[in-house]
Amino acid sequence: MSPLLEARGIGKRYRGGDGRWALRDVDLDVAPGEIVAVIGRNGAGKSTLLKLASGVTSPSVGTIRRTDRVAPLIEVGAGFHPELSGRENVGVNARLLGMRGREVKACFDDIVEFAELAHVIDRPVKEYSSGMYMRLGFAVAVHTRPELLLVDEVLAVGDLPFQVKCLDRIRLLREEGVGVLFVSHNLAAVLGLATRGMLLEKGECVAAGEPSSVVGAYHALLGAAVDAGVLSDDVAPTGELVIDRCSVTDIDGDEVPLWNPGQRVRVTLDVRAETDVSEGIVGVRLSREGAGVVGGWMASDGPFTPALRAGESARVSLDFSLNVAEGGYHLDIAIARRDWTALQCAQDRIYRFGVAPRPGGSGLVDLAPELDVAAAIEAAGP
């Protein structure tokens, strides 16, 4: 199918800016029925990409072609005048998004019903909560019958039931062949919704493809950003052991772009002795980006790494469970002399990764829930 949006090598450098490329050499296609999520840190160029997609601004280089029926989801409040009633704002907003007068009349009731605002539709919108604003804005945008819907970090607003409703509606639109391009910091929404992802960093596309691998790359990126400011709190290792190779896989030995909570992790290390070394205690530490250590373990009761002569190698295999909630994490690995007199080797942030959210989960720890609901049993007798 021919795409709804086709961008080739687009770049944007703002007039009067510092000459920096806000976006550089990005290719992007959105086909009917696709939901493409754009993620990245603040200032990575996500909003610029959406602006180019909506046509409010044109690229400095490259070409971009789009369908006529593009509906941008306007930021909370941007399209609304606070003094005017919800009714009047719908009229203005819908037309701004390209709806004809008779179309506005035809689907006005649907819009109000979807937004669940029938009881206040004639009140000035300044009396609305931000969630109500959002609902009205979203309701108008999805009723303009767009071919391409652009959503800019707005789904974070509104209460949970309405968020669910929005996501459902986006899925429905997708089934009807609408293409969606959305920007979000809500990685749960990205994973739950997107059919494709794109990671922007400093205006360039650094990862694209499967949402899970793009989210994984994003976690790695965030981890790398923290790196610079963090110093190891450990004593310096002697370096008598060298880690030649470290692989982190699932139990089947497959690499995982994005982990699920509760998954078993297998760390495989090949260590080589620089000099003769005694037995060692293997330790692992799991840290959450920005939050510090969330779990650690030293194999103080063994098994121990063997005593090795210079040049000899050993393989260490360590499995553990990832009982943590959604977020970016990293692993530190260390091996200490069995008599605790020194660290033989240590490497912080040997592996960075992301953990996907568990639907319905919250907090820092994954509960690995298993729910069993049975029909009511009769109350026990007296």
Add this chain to the structure above:
Amino acid sequence: MITAPSRVRFDQWLHWADLTRVLAVKNFRQKYLRSRLGVLWALLQPLAQAAVLSFVFMKIFKVHKVPHYPIYVLSGIMAWSFFSQAVVGGTTAVVDNASLVRKVSVPKLTFPISVVGGVLLVFLLQTVVLLGGAVQAGTLSPVTPALLLLAVVLEALLGMALAILFCAFQVFLRDIRFVVESGLLMSFYLTPVLYDPSRLPAKYQHLLQWNPMYGVLSLLRAALLGRTVNWTSVAISAIVTMVLLIVAVPVFRHRSADFADVV
């Protein structure tokens, strides 16, 4: 589907006209929404001003023997406030709507034009009061509707042309607005709002004709008070308006490509 870039279809133009109309009504409504007396202020303000001016010129200075001076001065004040509000409001229209300009892809001309449209609605309302005054004075004539229509159209187009022109620059240089405001303040005295130009020395009368608002006021007062139309000034005003529009619209459209980036 992506369609080949083609000429804009007729119904697209209709849609933009509809959008502009709705925005104009919105501009009109939001101005008076919060006040108790609402749109009555659009009448009370100029009426009070005209009353004071009439008193000053008729009772104190007694220099001005203009027939039906209260209606004469009221029509001048109303027409001038229409003009100045259209130009100032239009100048800042794109900047005032920055959040929309950055988000929605609509023709940017919509913004200044809808500001002029909103002010025009106020003026049409005021015209009813002016006509009422003229009925009272018995100065209406069979040509009143034609002259009135001509005056309103000419003034709206003139205000729109200047608004579009200044708006195109205001986005990039925010000082324009203050230049425009100062310019209007001075032009007020170079426009026969309070005085009757036919009482000026001929030399100055000729100079004054080059003020495009002269023609508008001449038409308006001919319509309301049965005065003779100064057709030279009307012709000058029409030509100036046309030239301004021919210059302003392409300049605006050329510059509007960058509006979303700098606004």
